[in-house]
Amino acid sequence: MEHTLPPSRDLVRSRLVEVAAHLLATDGPDAVTTRSVALAAGVQAPAIYRLFGDKTGLLDAVAEHGFASYVAQKPPVDADDDPVEGLRAGWNLHVGFGLANPALFRLMYTAKRTPDGQATLESGAAVLRKRVWRVAQAGRLRVPEHRAVALIQAAGTGVVFTLLDQPEDERDETLAELAWEAVCTTILIDTRAAEPLGPTTAAVTLRAALPDLTAFTPHEGALLGDWLGRIADSGPPAPHQETAPPRRDAP
Incomplete structure (x- = not known):
């Protein structure tokens, strides 16, 4: 007499995730219950708790699959x-x-x-x-x-x-x-x-090219990368603003 082996744990888990994802896509989140997923997957509801802990764990697995x-x-x-x-x-x-x-x-x-x-x-x-x-x-x-x-x-x-x-x-x-x-x-x-190419863009561009430069030791490259990062993070200089001359008080 032939014996049919039960599906593996990973196979059951994948099946439950696929079924839950399908229910989510077709009927929305309210349709994803432990009962509906187990029924559609052809397993008993306790299997969901053994594999995922609870419904939240199942939904987390669906998100990971997504x-x-x-x-x-x-x-x-x-x-x-x-x-x-x-x-x-x-x-x-x-x-x-x-x-x-x-x-x-x-x-x-x-x-x-x-x-x-x-x-x-x-x-x-x-x-x-x-x-x-x-x-x-x-x-x-x-x-x-x-x-x-x-x-x-x-x-x-x-x-x-x-x-x-x-x-x-x-x-x-x-x-x-x-x-x-x-x-x-x-x-x-x-x-x-x-x-025009400002200092921020120049720093960003040179920093991106550092992995391809061979003129520096690893320490020098790291130091230059830090300096360029500071320039890049400082942003463009503030626009120049004209200031009014100081007012002279009447004699």
């Missing part, structure tokens, strides 16, 4: 493409993914981070940091890399949440594009306007 799917869609950072266009492609992917997966996107950015989920999030952030670094190498970045990354993340996620809060048939379709243009104005040098 991040992994999102990161997998990101195109590789190709050294031959235009770095600014690569940055824009990443922005479009982020906004498009959020609008196409509203319930999952909300969950991804509100669920607590497990160690595996944090690692997946970090891998996605690393892609963005590399894209920003390439823009800096090209001499197009006017602000420090870390500041550009933070601004892109904040603006990109913020614009998705703003659009998701609007009725779908009333969404401002130009909002994401306007937000991107605002980000570009803040972080990028406008080559079309023949904008």
